[in-house]
Amino acid sequence: MHTDLVAALDIGGTKIAGALVDGHGSILVRAQRATPAQKDGDTVMRAVEEVLGELIASPLWGRVTALGIGSAGPVDASTGTVSPVNVPGWRGYPLVERARAVVGGLPVRLIGDGVAIAAAEHWQGAARGHDNALCMVVSTGVGGGLILGGRLHPGPTGNAGHIGHISVDLDGDPCPCGSRGCVERIASGPSIARRALADGWRPGPDGDTSAAAVAAAARAGDPAALASFERAARALAAGIAATAALVEIDIAVIGGGVGKAGDILLAPLRKALADYATLSFARHLTVVPARTGTDAGLVGAAAAVLTARMDATAGV
Amino acid sequence: MHTDLVAALDIGGTKIAGALVDGHGSILVRAQRATPAQKDGDTVMRAVEEVLGELIASPLWGRVTALGIGSAGPVDASTGTVSPVNVPGWRGYPLVERARAVVGGLPVRLIGDGVAIAAAEHWQGAARGHDNALCMVVSTGVGGGLILGGRLHPGPTGNAGHIGHISVDLDGDPCPCGSRGCVERIASGPSIARRALADGWRPGPDGDTSAAAVAAAARAGDPAALASFERAARALAAGIAATAALVEIDIAVIGGGVGKAGDILLAPLRKALADYATLSFARHLTVVPARTGTDAGLVGAAAAVLTARMDATAGV
Numbered sequence: 001m002h003t004d005l006v007a008a009l010d011i012g013g014t015k016i017a018g019a020l021v022d023g024h025g026s027i028l029v030r031a032q033r034a035t036p037a038q039k040d041g042d043t044v045m046r047a048v049e050e051v052l053g054e055l056i057a058s059p060l061w062g063r064v065t066a067l068g069i070g071s072a073g074p075v076d077a078s079t080g081t082v083s084p085v086n087v088p089g090w091r092g093y094p095l096v097e098r099a100r101a102v103v104g105g106l107p108v109r110l111i112g113d114g115v116a117i118a119a120a121e122h123w124q125g126a127a128r129g130h131d132n133a134l135c136m137v138v139s140t141g142v143g144g145g146l147i148l149g150g151r152l153h154p155g156p157t158g159n160a161g162h163i164g165h166i167s168v169d170l171d172g173d174p175c176p177c178g179s180r181g182c183v184e185r186i187a188s189g190p191s192i193a194r195r196a197l198a199d200g201w202r203p204g205p206d207g208d209t210s211a212a213a214v215a216a217a218a219r220a221g222d223p224a225a226l227a228s229f230e231r232a233a234r235a236l237a238a239g240i241a242a243t244a245a246l247v248e249i250d251i252a253v254i255g256g257g258v259g260k261a262g263d264i265l266l267a268p269l270r271k272a273l274a275d276y277a278t279l280s281f282a283r284h285l286t287v288v289p290a291r292t293g294t295d296a297g298l299v300g301a302a303a304a305v306l307t308a309r310m311d312a313t314a315g316v
Numbered sequence: 317m318h319t320d321l322v323a324a325l326d327i328g329g330t331k332i333a334g335a336l337v338d339g340h341g342s343i344l345v346r347a348q349r350a351t352p353a354q355k356d357g358d359t360v361m362r363a364v365e366e367v368l369g370e371l372i373a374s375p376l377w378g379r380v381t382a383l384g385i386g387s388a389g390p391v392d393a394s395t396g397t398v399s400p401v402n403v404p405g406w407r408g409y410p411l412v413e414r415a416r417a418v419v420g421g422l423p424v425r426l427i428g429d430g431v432a433i434a435a436a437e438h439w440q441g442a443a444r445g446h447d448n449a450l451c452m453v454v455s456t457g458v459g460g461g462l463i464l465g466g467r468l469h470p471g472p473t474g475n476a477g478h479i480g481h482i483s484v485d486l487d488g489d490p491c492p493c494g495s496r497g498c499v500e501r502i503a504s505g506p507s508i509a510r511r512a513l514a515d516g517w518r519p520g521p522d523g524d525t526s527a528a529a530v531a532a533a534a535r536a537g538d539p540a541a542l543a544s545f546e547r548a549a550r551a552l553a554a555g556i557a558a559t560a561a562l563v564e565i566d567i568a569v570i571g572g573g574v575g576k577a578g579d580i581l582l583a584p585l586r587k588a589l590a591d592y593a594t595l596s597f598a599r600h601l602t603v604v605p606a607r608t609g610t611d612a613g614l615v616g617a618a619a620a621v622l623t624a625r626m627d628a629t630a631g632v
Contacts, residue, residue, distance in 0.1 A: 157564060170484045177595065248475060
């Protein structure tokens with residue numbers, strides 16, 4: 001029996017990945033190009049077209065019913081345009097219109113990359129079975145997405161769940177976004193490394209100053225490294241607690257490179273969450289590591305179109 | 317033609333108000349009792365029963381199809397219980413079960429009072445026509461509720477929109493809720509007055525140290541009074557910006573006694589919002605005063621059952 005497939009694109013500052021995905025979340029066909037991030041907008045689009053071209057060339061293409069796109073943000077689902085911070089050639093770029101022309105008029109849905117990760121974790125990962133969840137990526141930046149009432153909550157423009165840029169320290173350090181004391185400014189990998197260095201941590205002979213190196217030092221007991229992870233944990237906890245107070249969530253899922261630091265991050269995070277998530281309806285909140293891997297962006301983009309169709313069907 | 321009515325209860329620490337409300341939001345019958353807030357739980361419930369008894373005695377009662385309850389929080393809509401901070405006799409009190417017994421088994425819906433205000437502002441007030449809105453009450457405390465995707469978002473327990481207890485200053489002053497640097501701890505009326513006094517503001521001969529008196533002093537140019545409102549405005553702006561980043565809203569509605577301070581609060585709030593709401597999808601966010609008045613709690617409790625029925629109908 002031939003069941004429907006969807007096409008998925010995961011567009012980031014480094015690579016453009018594409019896939020055909022079935023209703024179980026299995027990836028049947030893959031394509032990928034490096035993102036020509038410093039080139040003009042149409043050159044970037046040609047890389048997208050090449051990825052889509054490989055998918056279209058598959059004998060399975062005839063079963064594809066829709067295209068889901070998860071893109072580095074900000075995106076604007078209401079206009080079908082994208083303006084990824086790391087792709088300067090795309091500013092208000094009409095990605096949805098261009099992609100739709102390539103795929104012969106199939107329905108296309110655009111969401112932010114954090115929203116896509118949330119869709120993947122809800123469908124296949126640690127948020128499965130949870131109707132109200134925050135899924136985060138803690139890495140070079142801090143992103144996220146929300147599941148509310150059992151459904152993906154992309155918001156009108158596809159950017160909801162932007163926990164990296166909520167201020168948890170209104171007098172804090174300026175953030176490149178223009179605000180102050182943002183979660184990302186305190187808890188991203190580069191922020192963790194910068195603070196550890198400023199407080200006296202020194203890298204080993206390999207000169208590695210990544211957050212992973214700080215995590216290794218913290219595991220070995222380095223006080224500045226430990227303090228920097230604790231500070232990041234407090235910022236994440238305040239952000240997660242704010243989310244719980246605002247929309248009621250019962251689980252927060254942490255992925256991304258810094259999320260992989262494990263208990264060096266999660267232990268102080270759970271402790272700090274007890275300090276900040278004090279309201280009766282927020283106290284049961286749990287924090288767990290993400291379960292989806294490097295394909296989360298693709299799987300999530302597929303989930304966004306598969307669940308949109310399920311929602312539409314349920315609404316008839 | 318006889319159209320359906322709903323019954324509404326607005327339960328606070330000072331009074332218990334009840335009404336019969338029609339499909340246009342008009343209040344046709346009213347009843348009210350003082351809240352015997354320091355008495356045992358069953359005594360408080362008797363006051364609720366007296367209010368409901370007056371409504372039931374109305375010749376219009378036969379047209380009532382449901383009861384909506386907005387209560388001081390925390391509430392738990394999932395269990396039908398309430399634990400209002402200012403009513404110590406009610407801890408996990410089975411309000412929905414008790415009320416349902418009084419109204420002869422009609423459907424009963426429970427929401428928090430902030431959620432009720434949001435329902436009222438969306439139905440009849442400043443958030444009308446806005447599909448994504450945060451409605452706040454800035455008063456002795458700071459509460460709120462959310463409209464998302466055109467619908468009330470009470471969350472699973474009826475407490476969503478608790479903007480007063482998100483931390484915008486993770487190292488800030490301890491809040492009675494157990495957390496630190498909460499919006500309420502900085503922007504509530506008593507917080508505004510306390511900070512103005514600490515910074516050198518002195519009340520007039522009447523000894524009035526309310527936030528309204530601080531607002532009057534600010535209008536007359538008192539620097540400590542102005543600075544205290546500016547600080548409150550920054551905390552509110554950081555909280556509103558966080559909400560916009562997390563769920564995407566296009567309007568924030570400010571009600572309550574402090575909200576009535578007008579431009580003394582709103583002018584610095586709009587200025588601070590430009591500092592904190594920097595993401596592309598949050599920059600168009602507007603802040604406006606609430607339009608519903610003292611009946612907002614009743615009207616909102618009615619709206620919550622009226623819209624629940626509309627949603628259910630739409631879902632068939």
